[in-house]
Amino acid sequence: MSIELSMPKSWRQETKPHKFCPGCGHGLVLKALGRSIDELGIQDKVVFGCDIGCSLLAWDFFNVDTVQTHHGRTTPVITGIKRARPDRIGVAYMGDGGGYAIGSQHLVNAAMRNERITAILVNNANYGMTGGQMAPTSLPGMKTETSPYGRDPEHTGMPMQGPEMVAAIAREGAYVARGTIANVRQATTFIKRALENQMAGNGFSFVEILSTCPTNWSTNAKDTWHFVEQEMPKYFKVGEIKVPGTKEE
Amino acid sequence: MAKPIEGEKRAFMTGNEVVAWAALAAQADIMYGYPITPQNEIMHYWTRLGPKFEKKFLQTEDEISAGFTTVGGVLSGARAFTATGGPGNILMQESISMAEMMRIPTVMVIQQRGGPSTATVIYSQQEVMLTTHGGNGEGHRIVYSTATHQDLFDYTIKAFNTAWKYRFPTFVLGDGYQAKMRESLTIYDPEMRGVKMVPTVPLLGQEGMPGVDREPSLLRNTFNTEEELYAIIKDYQQEYDRIAPELVEHEQFACEDAEIVIISHGVVSRSSKMAVHELRAEGIKVGYFRPITLRPFPADDLSGAIAKAKLLLVVESAEGQLVKLVRQNLYGHSILPIEGLLKPGVGVTSEEIVDKVKALAAH
Amino acid sequence: MAKVVKIALAGEGGQGVQSVAQIMTNAANDEGKEALYIPNFGVEQRGGVSIAFCQISDERIGAPKFEIGDIVIALSDRAVVRTQQYVGPKTIFIYDASIEQAEEYLPTNGAKVLAIPALKISKEELHPRVFNVMILGAALQATGVLTLDQAKKALEKKLGYKFEQNPKLRELNHKALERGAQLMQEQLAGK
The missing domain is CATH 3.40.50.920 (Rossmann fold)
Incomplete structure (x- = not known):
């Protein structure tokens, strides 16, 4: 079996191998998204927006119409497209800094308005592209470039509970889940459901995916995997949080 | 569906109302906006008149979002616009810099108010530098400064055509006085005056299977090397210099x-x-x-x-x-x-x- | 150059100065004249003195606001104070006679300073609601920019639907307009 055969059909082969760091989780998230696009047969309908940060490297990742935006501004760009062209399937792809810090007002209000778009947020607990600063999602005690002695929740708060916040403010019809690259099959299911939710016109759909950043975490393969699989879920509960038509817990 | 304006007629209205009528006459599809004085009535009139002609409106969470949703609307091929002033103009410069970089034909109406900061909601001409050269770039944009309600009507229509013809973000620069005062003007159906609207095209989301029937649209605004950026900006500048003689008025x-x-x-x-x-x-x-x-x-x-x-x-x-x-x-x-x-x-x-x-x- | 008639109207919120300005300038526009009307607005528009700047001419008008008015009308004590700055040697300053101790802060540099008992008469003879229509009548009499018949047409345009339901309202408005003009005429004649 060749490597090409394992790629999602919607991936752009000319741009592979991709440009993410070795051990980065983005590739797996984008594989989950690619598989979902393939399975739903929507490659010609998707408009993909990528945020600034490592997410921007996905700008030529798919054979899907794609636009790079600004840090935090992918949600409004995709919202603008969807409002003008409801027949498109809008996907906003961003990191934790873009979604929960600089672009948090856009996430909150897109959720509040139940925008018929799908936001996928990759949570790797730090700002990757800028060199490993503390993010809203950094874990307590986690050492980053701007918290060299470890994140102190007294001064900088606890890790942002993004999907929980979105679930709390979005109306019925919204789909909210948190997946992890430690379980790609499940993450693919969540992303696919999020896209289906948009296609059905139900409401906003939001999936956070726990991911890795060995470059900035300065971890080897074993420790990287341990962090995403064992440490992050202590603060970020994996699973579906809001599903249309079901009773919430 | 009936045209918003049949033929031409004399009108006596506020400048903000004029802008809404002009955008309708120009067949704008959608307005994105956020409340700020003195431009609010543009939204008020658009939201009242628009639905009669199947026009859309989205009130966003701030002017950053109003600017970027406008960028999104334009990318999708809609004749989209927004309006703001003062502190809102500052926030919109971010999206305008993206429009400059990616040649996205946005249309923005600015009603200047006193500055700096919140200052007054009333009037000034203090947003000239911001509107002509705001943003972290070279000011590759087109700015019309209007003096009368007739100008506001004429140049709002023209702004859509200039933007879509030349693919540079285009501004109509008014002010609080023009926004709020009433005076007479003639509103008209542009077609009747021989003004054809430049057709819009989607820059994203075109027909056909990307990678099969056509290349995907991959629009980037981030570059890896100084030389890549240099080549693009030089190219834009050359283009801007070439068209400037056609544009100046x-x-x-x-x-x-x-x-x-x-x-x-x-x-x-x-x-x-x-x-x-x-x-x-x-x-x-x-x-x-x-x-x-x-x-x-x-x-x-x-x-x-x-x-x-x-x-x-x-x-x-x-x-x-x-x-x-x-x-x-x-x-x-x-x-x-x-x-x-x-x-x-x-x-x-x-x-x-x-x-x-x-x-x-x-x- | 054609003469531009400049009118500043000032009062408290609810006294209807902006609708007087709107009716007057609309009427002028309907008659083929050039008119320009701009309200003062700003954060003070909530609870402050409301001012309307109106200009009417046969030719295009220049700046939206002016420094000195031909006619300045103030309908409250605060408005009297606020509008001093628009009074020059040729200005006719008109205020409502009911303003207490107005004489203390009336402008001294105007051509004429006139008090009209519009509020009192509107209450006693007509209806407080048509106070501002009396002011419209007074303003037109003072400036001569429009005839009362032209103003009646403008009233019809703005309030016609109400007049249809209640023809007495039409009568009341017409009376107020005429009475306002009459008061002004008496004042100008020095009666």
């Missing part, structure tokens, strides 16, 4: 033998015009020059208009923003002294201009 009269030429733009030029008539009636050799496009600036026209002048008087409701544009554009063409009647954040009457010119002429 100005108005002038009584300049041929004028010893003093009054330079003003926007609503202030109304006062200058009256002042020049009055001064000429008294035999004072004074001329009138009004740049309509502040970017690109009608530099050659201005050089020609001041050929006989001994002195230039710049009049504006700002502390020298138009002066900067004039200096920059005349550098190397003129060594004339430039006097200013500079009134940041307040209006200028023709009486004040007359007095100033007389004082200057007496020297």
